[in-house]
Amino acid sequence: MLYPLKFNPILKEMIWGGQKIPQTLNVKVDSDVKIGENFAVSGLKNDLSIVSNGALAGKNMLELIETYKGELLGEKVYKQFGTNFPLLIKYIDANDDLSIQVHPDDELAKVKHDSFGKTEMWYVVDVEKDAGLISGFSKKTTAEEFETYHSSGNLMELMAKHPTAEGDSFFIPAGKVHSIGSGNLIAEIQQTSDITYRIYDFDRRDKFGNPRELHHELAMDAMNFSDDESGKVDYKIKSNESVNIASCQYFTTNMLEVKGIVNKDYSQQDSFIILMNVGGKCSVEADGSSIELNEMEAALIPAAISRVELKADSARLLEVYI
Structure with missing residues (x-):
């Protein structure tokens, strides 16, 4: 019988990362290692999530899907994506700042990489003073104008x-x-894709002294030059009710306090x-199974489970589904 699943963290060292993720998850890493990301639930071929709790502990995401199919994913999801976790x-x-x-x-x-694209959204879990982010252009532009700004060093x-505060959310198509x-700690929901085109990386060099690869031509093909929208989403939290933050063809995300x-x-x-736990502690119970979901952890509730009981003094969860 399927039950609420938790997974081992998949920690990613990044030039712009820090120590907040391993500290919060109580995972020991050397103090000079910069952890930028935790893939909390992943179906990427080279980063398959591995179950950490219960009878299925040690099974990876592909094995789960191959065994349980629609019971795990949902029949409509399995029909659309097969063994690819979406x-x-x-x-x-x-x-530190991520690249532009x-x-x-x-x-x-599909044409360039035989892959899914990457539409995503962000929820700001925590911020340091004066934190902000870049989303969209400051004005509608053109490829020619973009090239002028880029080549002149005025990109x-x-x-x-946009300044950021705890609880802000941005939709990034x-x-x-x-x-x-x-200074931003972010929860991110995205399509299963690890394709990023770097446009500008602040002239940084990696730990070997090499500049990181840029992808100018690919980025020019991908950019929406008319996008001057912030992507910021307005919503109001209602205790013990699911409040929609983002809905698109790839995912729906709600805030549930x-x-x-x-x-x-x-x-x-x-x-x-x-x-996804973005604040506090919460227990998750279903069909006689129970897990504790701590801050910056995520759980997968299989589609075969129809009812879930959540208990917390005060916790905030992102509720995500197809």
Whole structure:
């Protein structure tokens, strides 16, 4: 019988990372190692999540899907994606600015990489003073104008900068130029894709002294030059109710603040549910199984589970499904 699943963290060392993720997860890494990301739930071929709890501990995501198919994913999801888990669930610690970048849409990613595109969204878990990010252009532009700004060293003038606060959320469709600024701790929901086109990396060098690869021509093909929208999403939290933050063809994400006991009926979803903890502690119970979901952890509720009981003094969860 399937039950709520937790996975071993997949920690990613990044030039812009820090120590907040391993510290919060109580995972020991050397103090000079910069951890930028935790793939909390992943179906990427080279980064398959491995179950950490219960009878299925040690099984990876591909093995789970091959065994349980629609019971795990939902029948409609399995029919569409087969053994490809369709979402990548991350936590990101930007101890320094990420590169100015863009992601391809499905069509371009299929042609160039035989991959899904990358539409994503961010939820700001925590911020340091004066933190911000880049999302969209400061004005509608053209490829020719972009090239002029880029070649003259004035690219940052064309970037739209937005301050961030805890609880802010941004929707980042494929084609939107963006960068997470230093001082942001982010929960990210995205299509299963690891394709990023770097446009500008602040002339940084990696630990071997080499400049990181840029992807100018690919980025030019991918960018939506008319996108001057921030992508910021307005929503209001309601205790013990799911409040929608983002809905698109790739995922739906709700905010669910749990205070006390919340009973969720997922019988009509025909999809797995991901619960991402973005604040507090919460227990998750279903069909006699129980897990503790701590901050910056995520759980996968298989589609075969129709009812879940959530308990917390006060916790905030992102509720994600197809």
